[in-house]
Amino acid sequence: MNTPQQTESIKNLVENIDKGNIVLPEFQRDFVWEIKKTCELFDSIVRDIFIGSIIYGKPTFEITVREIDTRPRKGQGSRRKLKITSFDKGEINQKSQISNFRLILDGQQRATSFYRALKGIDEIWFIAKSEDDLDNEIKTKEYKDRSLEEMLYTFSLQEDEERISIKLSEAYEISKGDMFDEDIKENFFDNLLFVVAMNDAELKDNFRRYKTLCMKLGELFKSELLLSYYLLNMDNEKFALFFERSNSKGIQLNFIDILAAKLYKGFNLRDKIDELESRYPNFKFDREIIVRTISYIVSNGKDIDRNYILSNLNYDHFNLYWDDICKYYNQVLDFLFQEDLAISQNWMPYENMVIPLIIFLRESNQNDFSQMNEWQYEFIKYWYWASILSQRYSSGSNEAILQDSNVLKSIAKGIKITDRVFFTRLKSQIDSYEDIFSYSRKVNVIYKGILNLINYNSMGLTDWNNSSKLSFSKKLEDHHIFPKEYIKQQFKNDEQAISLMDCVANRTLIPKITNIKVGKKKPSRYMTELKASNEKLDSTLKEHLVPTEIVEGLYDEFFNEFIEERAKLIFDLIKKTIIEKEKQIIDQYYLAPRVQGNIKIFATYYSKKLEATLxxxxxxxxxxxxxxxxxxxxxxxxxxxxxxxxxxxxxxxFWKYIDNNGQERYIDEFRK
Structure with a gap:
């Protein structure tokens, strides 16, 4: 490029978007990043990992531009039209000279993600490490002298009740420097779950830490990080992240490729994967799931992140656990499909949820799931669907895997759950049938989850072309019930119909060959044709939660009414499966700690352990x-x-004890 590279701060980017100086050309693709990508983006800049460059253009001709996407991800306003403005050549020249007017030509996903996080449209939380999370070297530093990278535990979509949590939009407001301490404390700090029941001394100390972190985040927002070079001086984790977040000649690499090279001397990971798939030909196996499961076992349920894996696992661990974990993995997949919890591997919402199920099977000392009791079976079903509909694994999935593996480990041993907060993490993201309209992309977990839940409710969906049950091996497509082209032609002036065209309430899973036959015909026509070869079509439609009146043509001219009716049917299913069961599940599986007298407790600090009695x-x-x-x-x-x-x-x-399942727990559970 002839133009020299320059730098600007995130703060400058946000301010210029607010002023309308940075916009998108109208032809740019939509903002499509899942919210978890924003967490990764901020994680990268804190760790000083290259995130790529934003390329701007200064137009010298008339052009139509579009505002940055500021719509909520769901609910009211999520489908509003983005503002479009047209400028003639004279207006463009004037804006470019006076306001540094620019178009984003490349990098709009990153720029939009920064803006939405700092303006509070997307809630992104900086979770700080507690003292127990820190390495000894970091603990010796004064709090104000620790870097953000040293203090970062994770970026998350929700606050952490056990650590200082800061919403990035609030840190951005504080960084402007026009708020008094009293206002910061009252509006932000006092509302944190972390500070509940703290005494005055604890509140004072943690508020000081909270402000220090806000100051450091403010400095981050003002620093020039968007355009930068990358210095190859990295530890294991950064090395892995670098390869995961970049392409080498178009080939995507991740930390498992680095691990494979490390293990090669005593364990050929690539050959073992090939051997596994030939031994169990019905399924595809994700090597990362096996690796993280082995890490869970080796670390005694404490660590499965890439840094631990690359630093601590060796070929002896893989030789010891590989065959058993692969056997359990196969049995878990078989269970999911036999019980209609997943309709196919390509349509599984979260493959990482396999890990807690593997741990359950291993800890229960059973050959397969048929030997579990009804108490265990009911919990697994609720946990499975609630985790999907709460998007539990969409961010900070490693922590969710650890927590859920430990919970299912308890359930496998017939032990109730003593962590009350666990159940609040399973709250459904769908609170009304209107929320369902927000999900229209097949990469979204709730979108996939809804289609799988419909399959589960019917105990296995059948094909529309005949009454044969859909199998996990069939190539399934998310068919438009009202064909897309039909909607475009018939409802071309109806903005609501066009906006809901791809909504999951207008989708269902059928084989690819059946989908091709449908084409762009109106619903009553193609369904009448299908009914000629499948006299049981009405019962098939009921399985798919499709109102049977559609065959008679009653909905042909009323797409919006159809989509609302089907969304209500889907929401009723979600209520029955998850929402209405919450209290019953808590009553049945939660056991509040009821310890009296003295218990042994301990604390670890600077890698030293000290025991006491509570x-x-x-x-x-x-x-x-x-x-x-x-x-x-x-x-x-x-x-x-x-x-x-x-x-x-x-x-x-600070103090911990060992529970009945052998897990370390904070004594916070005994606080009156």
Missing amino acids: DVDSQKVLLLGESHSVSSAADKAKYTLSGKGDTSTNGWR
């Missing part, structure tokens, strides 16, 4: 022969282990 009734800690409050005992423990004084610690999230 009197649950008095909530006092006996440490080194003295009685303390929970938090003062934590301060005493830190001083004993590190010699570092003047600390302020939330002791309820």
Whole structure:
């Protein structure tokens, strides 16, 4: 490029979008990034990983432009038309000279993601590491001297009740510098789940930390990061992230390719995958799922991220666990299809959900799922659908895998769940039938989940061409019930109909060959033709939650009425399967901790461990022969282990105990 590369800050980008100085040419594709991609984007800039360049253009001719997509992802306003403006040549020249008017030619997904996060359209949370999460080297630094990268735990779509969480849009507002501490505390900090039940000293210390992090995020927003070069000086994790987020001659690589090279001396991962697929030819196997499952076992349920895998797993671990995990993997897939929980592998909403199910099977010491009891079966079904409809695995999926694997490990042993918060994480994202209109892309988890749920409700969908059951091996397509071309012709002046054309309420899964036969005919015509070869078509339509009146032509001219009726049928199914079962599930599977008397507790700090005793009734800690409050005992423990004084610690999230399932848990569960 003849033009030298320049840099600008995220703050400058957002301000210029607000002023209308940065826009999109009307012909640009829509904003399509899933919200989890925004989490990855901010993760990359905090870790100083190259995210690519944004390419602007200064037009010298008349052009029509479109605003940056500021619509909510669902609900009211999600389908409104984006503002389009046309400029003649004179107007363009004037705006370019006076306002630095620019068009985004490449990079609109990144630019839009930055804007939506900082303006609060998409809620993105910076989750800070707790002291227990930090390496010893970082713990020695003063809090203000730690970098954002050193403090980053994850970027998430929701706050973390156990760590300081900061919504990026709130940090952006604070960074403008015109808010008093009292306003920041009242409007933002005091609303965090993390600070519930803290005493005054804890609140003061954590507010100081909260403000420090907000200041550092503000500095990030003002720094010139969008256009940058990449320095190849990386640890294992950065090395893996670099290859995952870039292409090498068009070939996408990920950290498993790096792991394969590491294991090659004693375990040929690529050959083992080929051997696995020849042994179990009915399914496709994701090598990353097997690797993360082995990591879960080796780390005793504590770590499955890429850095741990690349740093700690060796070929002995793979030789020890590979065959058993592959056997369980095959059995899990077989269970999902036999029970109609998944209609095909290509249409599975979250393949990562296989991992907790593998752990369940392994921990239950059963040969297959047929040996589980009804109590276990009912929980698995609820957990499966609730996880999908809550989009539980869409961001921070590693943490969800660990949590769910530990929960299913308990269920496998017949032990109830003592973590009440677990059930709140399973809240459905669909609260009304109108929410269903927001899902129109097959890459979306809820879109896939709805189509699979319809299959599950019917105990296996049948083909429209005949009454044969759809099998997981068939090539299925998400067929438009009202054909797309028919809607474009018949409802071309109806903006609502056009906007709902691809909605999941107008979709159902049928074999590709049947879909081709449908073409662009009106619904009553192609269904009458199908009924001539399938006299059971009415019952088939009911399985697909399609009103049978469609065959008679009653809906041919009333697409909007049809789509509303089917959305209501789908929502009724979601209510029956998940929403209405929530209380019953909690009553049946939750057990509040009811410990009395003394329990053994411990804390780890600077890689050193110290044990103590908690009197649950008095909530006092006996440490080194003295009685303390929970938090003062934590301060005493830190001083004993590190010699570092003047600390302020939330002791309820410092001390841990071992539960009945052998898992480490915070004593926060015993707080009165």
